[in-house]
Amino acid sequence: MGEQEYWRWTEHRHHEESINPKDGEIVAAGIDVGSVSSQAVIMVDSQLYAFSSMRTGSDSPESASKALAWALEGTDLSTEDLDCVVGTGYGRVNIPFADKAITEIACHARGGNFMYGPSVRTILDMGGQDCKIIRCDEKGKVGAFLMNDKCAAGTGRGMEVFADLLAVPIEQVGELSFEVDEEPDPVSSTCVVFAKSEATGLMRQGWPKSKVLAAYCSAMAHRVVTLIERLGIEKEFAITGGIAKNPGVVKRLEQELGVEALKPRHDTQIAGALGGALFATALVKKGKGRKKK
Amino acid sequence: MITAGIDVGAKWVKVVLLRDGEIIGRGRELTGFEQKESASKALAAALQEAELQETHIDRTVATGAGRNDAPGNPIELTEVTAAAIGAVHVDGSARTVIDVGAEEGRAVRTSEDGKVVDFAVNEKCAAGSGAFTEAMARALETPVEQIGALSLESSQAIPMNAQCAVFAESEVVSLLHAKTPKADIARAVHDAIANRIVSMARKVGINEEVVVIGGVARNVGFIDSVERELELKVKVPEDPEYVSALGAALHAANTEA
Numbered sequence: 001m002g003e004q005e006y007w008r009w010t011e012h013r014h015h016e017e018s019i020n021p022k023d024g025e026i027v028a029a030g031i032d033v034g035s036v037s038s039q040a041v042i043m044v045d046s047q048l049y050a051f052s053s054m055r056t057g058s059d060s061p062e063s064a065s066k067a068l069a070w071a072l073e074g075t076d077l078s079t080e081d082l083d084c085v086v087g088t089g090y091g092r093v094n095i096p097f098a099d100k101a102i103t104e105i106a107c108h109a110r111g112g113n114f115m116y117g118p119s120v121r122t123i124l125d126m127g128g129q130d131c132k133i134i135r136c137d138e139k140g141k142v143g144a145f146l147m148n149d150k151c152a153a154g155t156g157r158g159m160e161v162f163a164d165l166l167a168v169p170i171e172q173v174g175e176l177s178f179e180v181d182e183e184p185d186p187v188s189s190t191c192v193v194f195a196k197s198e199a200t201g202l203m204r205q206g207w208p209k210s211k212v213l214a215a216y217c218s219a220m221a222h223r224v225v226t227l228i229e230r231l232g233i234e235k236e237f238a239i240t241g242g243i244a245k246n247p248g249v250v251k252r253l254e255q256e257l258g259v260e261a262l263k264p265r266h267d268t269q270i271a272g273a274l275g276g277a278l279f280a281t282a283l284v285k286k287g288k289g290r291k292k293k
Numbered sequence: 294m295i296t297a298g299i300d301v302g303a304k305w306v307k308v309v310l311l312r313d314g315e316i317i318g319r320g321r322e323l324t325g326f327e328q329k330e331s332a333s334k335a336l337a338a339a340l341q342e343a344e345l346q347e348t349h350i351d352r353t354v355a356t357g358a359g360r361n362d363a364p365g366n367p368i369e370l371t372e373v374t375a376a377a378i379g380a381v382h383v384d385g386s387a388r389t390v391i392d393v394g395a396e397e398g399r400a401v402r403t404s405e406d407g408k409v410v411d412f413a414v415n416e417k418c419a420a421g422s423g424a425f426t427e428a429m430a431r432a433l434e435t436p437v438e439q440i441g442a443l444s445l446e447s448s449q450a451i452p453m454n455a456q457c458a459v460f461a462e463s464e465v466v467s468l469l470h471a472k473t474p475k476a477d478i479a480r481a482v483h484d485a486i487a488n489r490i491v492s493m494a495r496k497v498g499i500n501e502e503v504v505v506i507g508g509v510a511r512n513v514g515f516i517d518s519v520e521r522e523l524e525l526k527v528k529v530p531e532d533p534e535y536v537s538a539l540g541a542a543l544h545a546a547n548t549e550a
Contacts, residue, residue, distance in 0.1 A: 035463075058470045129460055151418065152459035161459060192459045193419035193428060194396060197303075204326045 007160030008055075009170050009242065014267075015042075015050035015075050022076060024049075026284045028084045029071075030276020031064050031098065032107065033091030036128020036156055037242065038063040039273035040071040042082075046281050048114075050075055051270045056128075060091035064098075084280035084289040088272050090129075099290055102279050104272050105134055105145050111275030112240055113140025116262045121234040124224065124261075125271065126243035128156040131224060133231045140275070146231045151191070154223040156242045158192040159249075162216050165196055166209045174248035177213035184211050186219035195219065217248035224249075225256045238262045240271035297339070297350045298542025299332060299367060300375065300535075301359035304395030304423070305508065306335040307538040310343045310350070311546055318343030319535060328362040336364055354545040356537055358397070358416075368548060370541050373401050373412045379540025380504045381407035383530040388500035391490060391519070391527070392537065393509035395423040400494035407540075411497040419458040421489040423509045428458045429482040432465040433475055444479035444514030451477050453485040461485070479514060487518035494523075503527040506536040 021027060024044035032039045034056060042050040052071035056063045064087065072078060079097070087098035088107040095101070104125075112123040118138040125132045130149035136142050152158040163170040184207075189195040199212050207215075220243075239261045243249050245268060254260050266274070283289055295317075300307045302324060310318035320338025322331045340347060347365065355363030356375035372392070380390040381403055390401040398421040401412040415421040419428070430437040451473065455461040461482070468478050494503070503523065509515055510533035520527055530536060 035460075058467050150456050152457045157459055157463075189417075191418045192457075193424050197396075201326055 004167070006163040006167055006169050011054040013050070013052040013070050013073065015071075016048065019044055019047060019049050021049055021081070026083050026281055027077065027081050028086075028277050028280035028284060029068060029082050030086050030088065030107065030273040030278070030280055031068055031095060032089040032104065032272035032276060033060050033064050033087065033095060034089045034128050034272070035130075037269060038067040038089070038091075039270045040067040041270050041273040041277040042071055042075070042077065043277040043281055046278070048266065048274065051267065051273065053267065053269045056091070060094035061096055063091065064095040082290070083284045086276040086280040086283070088276045099280070100283065102276060105132060105147075106142055107272045107275030107279065108132065108240055109134050109136040109142045109275065110140040110278050111271035111273070112136070112238055114274055114278055115240070115264060115266050115271055116236065116238040119236045120238045120262065122237045124228060124237070124239045126154070126156065126224065126239065126241040126249075128242065131155055131227060133228050135231065135234065144231060146227055148227055153190045153192055153195070154220055154227070158220065159243060159246065161192055161196065162199070162213070165199060166212060168209060168213065171245070173213055174217070174246040174250070176210050177217045177248035179210040180214045183218065184215045186222055187215045190223060213248060217246070218252045221249050221252035221256055224253060228257065233257065233259060235259065236262055238264075240268045242269050244268035294351050294546060295345065295349050296542050296545035297336065297353040297365065298375070298538040298540065298545060299336060299353060299355045299360070299363040300538035300541060301328060301332050301355060301357040301363050302394050303358055303397070305534065306332045306357075307535050308335045308339040309535055309538040309542045310339045310345070311542045314543070314546060316539070318345070321534075324359065328359045329364070332359070332362055333364045352545040352548065354541040354548070356541045368545065370544050372397070372537060373399060373414065374409055375537040375540035375544065376506060377401050377403040377409045377540065378407045378543050379536035379538070380506055380530070381405070382539060382543055383536060384502065384504050384528055386502040387504040387528070389494055389498065389503045391494055391503065391505045393423060393490060393505070393507040393515075395508060398422050398490050398493065400490070400497045402497040402500060413493045413496045415489070415493060420456050420461075421486060421493065425458045425461070425486050426482065426509065426512060426515065428462050429465055432462045433469070433478060435475065435479070440479050440482070441512035441514035443476050444483050445517060446476040447474070447480035449477055450484065451481045453481045456485075480518070483512070483514040483518040484522070487515060487522045491519060491522040499523065501525065505529050506533040508534040
């Protein structure tokens with residue numbers, strides 16, 4: 001029991017049985033190698049066909065090929081069927097088999113546009129080791145953006161640290177944080193390291209885990225709201241990345257902003273890779289895909 | 294006249310007892326979660342060393358983040374002032390004081406009589422405090438007391454990309470996976486924290502002598518990195534973690550009741 005890793009979120013893959021990729025003209029892939037997680041998305045004629053989401057290992061190229069192989073697993077496709085591969089994310093320059101590397105900002109905007117529709121104007125991406133706020137137009141083109149990649153406060157990694165500290169599986173953190181009679185004050189420390197000591201002190205005072213998590217989720221929401229307000233928010237608003245799956249942060253963030261986020265239609269963690277696959281599709285249409293045998 | 298200086302830090306409570314300016318007793322205790330109790334214990338230890346009772350103390354001054362939990366209804370003093378008074382007392386030539394504790398780092402420029410001219414504090418982020426070296430020592434699986442000596446064995450400077458202690462921990466793990474020598478990682482850790490502390494000191498102005506106090510001053514690897522970053526030698530007083538408590542006790546002696 002002591003060895004359980006509460007931060008460890010579930011890796012997963014999926015492919016759309018209703019699509020026959022062999023009928024498609026363009027098969028394109030996007031691979032997002034983030035600092036914490038890696039995703040691969042396969043699109044067939046601009047339709048989402050298959051994806052995988054897994055933890056990034058210590059080696060970027062290996063994480064990229066693993067994610068791609070897993071997305072292709074159980075489908076009729078192999079890497080030879082791909083017309084174009086776009087890499088994105090923090091490890092994008094380190095994907096040897098990618099035809100092009102595109103920034104995660106551009107890919108998240110493009111992926112967010114596909115995921116949430118053309119009405120999205122502000123995308124908040126809450127990733128493993130960074131947090132970005134991106135303004136985009138109806139085509140998913142980036143207008144302006146702000147980013148925090150210096151500090152773990154407000155990132156998925158910070159939440160992982162807390163899940164581990166409180167021994168609560170990370171996927172249950174959000175729900176559990178609402179099991180409080182009254183919303184506590186947010187933890188006062190911004191820094192994750194100091195927030196950890198603060199939380200330990202609160203537990204010693206007899207606070208239940210749910211209350212400590214409520215205090216941490218609202219501190220994280222507040223931190224992100226400060227970043228959002230620096231750029232300004234325009235509706236519609238959508239959230240991507242792993243933290244988008246944590247209602248404990250999302251609901252408190254919506255409340256503080258006074259704006260509701262659109263409900264996701266896909267796994268929020270694949271937004272970057274999805275954007276990459278869309279760019280790859282566009283490249284093929286322009287005749288810039290890879291030469292196939 | 295007998296005075297007490299109590300420094301209730303994030304990690305340790307330190308107490309210094311003075312009789313007419315001479316140290317007659319010291320005590321310390323891990324702060325833990327029962328801050329009040331720990332402060333009383335540290336005071337009791339100092340009193341025992343001085344062979345005195347609490348009633349013998351004429352005046353008490355408390356400093357540190359938890360100073361409102363210090364016993365004996367003390368006068369409160371900021372950490373910055375306590376550090377300045379203490380450092381100038383132990384080293385009359387101190388003009389820039391760097392104080393790095395468990396959860397805070399600060400730089401203070403002082404006048405020759407120990408008055409604060411300017412200061413900068415970081416208490417928001419673990420990256421500029423002892424908590425950073427502790428987290429990195431954990432990742433390196435090396436006791437924090439040994440990480441300083443370890444970094445002196447380093448033969449090359451390698452960069453640390455992460456600033457945040459949480460991200461730096463992952464970076465250290467990756468470096469270990471890549472078979473980077475532990476000594477080089479330890480040096481990179483100290484270079485990183487020294488860089489942040491020195492940039493804070495530059496804000497207030499570097500005036501020789503530079504004196505480094507606080508528990509982290511015991512870390513020889515950190516001091517080495519600070520000296521390299523500053524391109525000058527710094528002074529570390531004996532028992533640097535007691536300097537602020539000493540400053541508080543001195544302030545008690547010089548304050549009108």
